[in-house]
Amino acid sequence: MSDSVQRYVIIGNGIAGTTAAETLRRGDPNCRIVLITDEPYTLYNRVALPPFLKLQVPESKVFLKNREFHEKNRIELHLETRVTRVDTHERVVYTREGKTFPYDKLLVATGGRPNPLRVPGAEHAQHIYNFQYLDDAKHISERIAESRVGVVTGGSYIAYELAEAFRSRGLETYWLIRGPRFLRYILEEDGGKLVDLIAREHGVHMLYGTTIEEIYPKNGSCTVRTNTGQHIDADLVGVGLGLKMNYDFLADTPIKTNTGILTNEYLETDVPGVYAAGDIAEFFDPFANTAYTMGTWASATRHGKLAGTNMLGGRQPYHDVPYYTSGLFDSRLSAVGLTPDVLPGLEAIHTVDWEKRNYRRLFFRDGRLVGAMLIGDLKPKAAYTDVIRSRKQFAESERAALLTI
Ligand SMILES: Cc1cc2nc3c(=O)[nH]c(=O)nc-3n(C[C@H](O)[C@H](O)[C@H](O)COP(=O)(O)OP(=O)(O)OC[C@H]3O[C@@H](n4cnc5c(N)ncnc54)[C@H](O)[C@@H]3O)c2cc1C
Structure with missing residues (x-):
């Protein structure tokens, strides 16, 4: 290990990795920072991909950092470079392209890769798309322009974004959800109905209890056969079936993984000098007294800062209430703190105002408010965040009052 010039290597140039690089440069003007990504782009805003797909923002506005940023901050950016192996004993990162990067401290911020549609016929069909990367968004956008009918499969946020984009660009849209409602673990029946x-x-055709069983390719388009026996002719299929975390390249290391890479509250793995941040980190949250992964822009940003700070020798624990806010056609939704998709078994209460189209569901653990789901009016988000932070315990009889704050 070099005494003077620390060598930091970061795998993944999403918001977590790039924020960590920025934090490292700010804290140590002399260090060497290597930032590696298998994508061909500098940092762009994944949250801006749905508006880009809806033609609401141009590609140029999706980018958050350019090459000059990296040059100015002396961050050695390696695009289109895939990490295939890490030797944590020798402290070296190896890539598919044959490059090697020795490190003193390593950050893994590689996020997840979307699960493809695995049904008979899908591998031969042309226009089946995941929606995770800028390149996905560009390809989908081009295809929408020459399409009339779109099918979306999936019951979570990405499937929603695809269904909304298809509709907003004038496609007849079928949204296939395997469960009984959208976000089946976070919403209950009323929320699903809203x-x-x-x-x-x-104008979206909503089909519940429905999955794609088979795809029949047909002159560039396809016919989708569902488990309920329906046949839908589609020009494109959007797939939102969750992510698989990118940590295969750690297989030869003693780094512990579960859903993501396991870390403590300082985002350190159990291998000295190796950290994880962003979507990939299954981090210990001292608030909730448990470890979980969190796929939100705000928490990935926060993680990037925290990882950078702690790699510089700091000792800052994760201390945050994460949130995911998104459009919902002409409404909005926000998931704050912990929700049962992340931590099953939470107690819940809810209220719905059908006229105003407002919905709130609150989640408790050991009598403490730990999370909230809001649809429509998002103003109470800040108040709920404060209550979550306060860690105050509520008797069962006191909890309903929280639905009206
Ligand atoms: C379409 C879409 C809409 C979203 N909307 C919202 C929203 O409204 N609100 C919200 O809070 N969140 C939203 N999210 C989630 C949010 O974007 C993510 O939580 C966040 O971007 C995660 O950042 P990250 O830095 O952890 O990982 P990522 O952004 O996934 O970056 C990881 C990078 O590492 C690269 N990589 C992976 N493996 C390797 C390897 N072996 N070698 C080299 N590079 C590798 C990847 O290609 C990628 O570039 C959305 C996500 C998507 C896809």
């Missing part, structure tokens, strides 16, 4: 109402009003 989303259903909003989606149908926007």
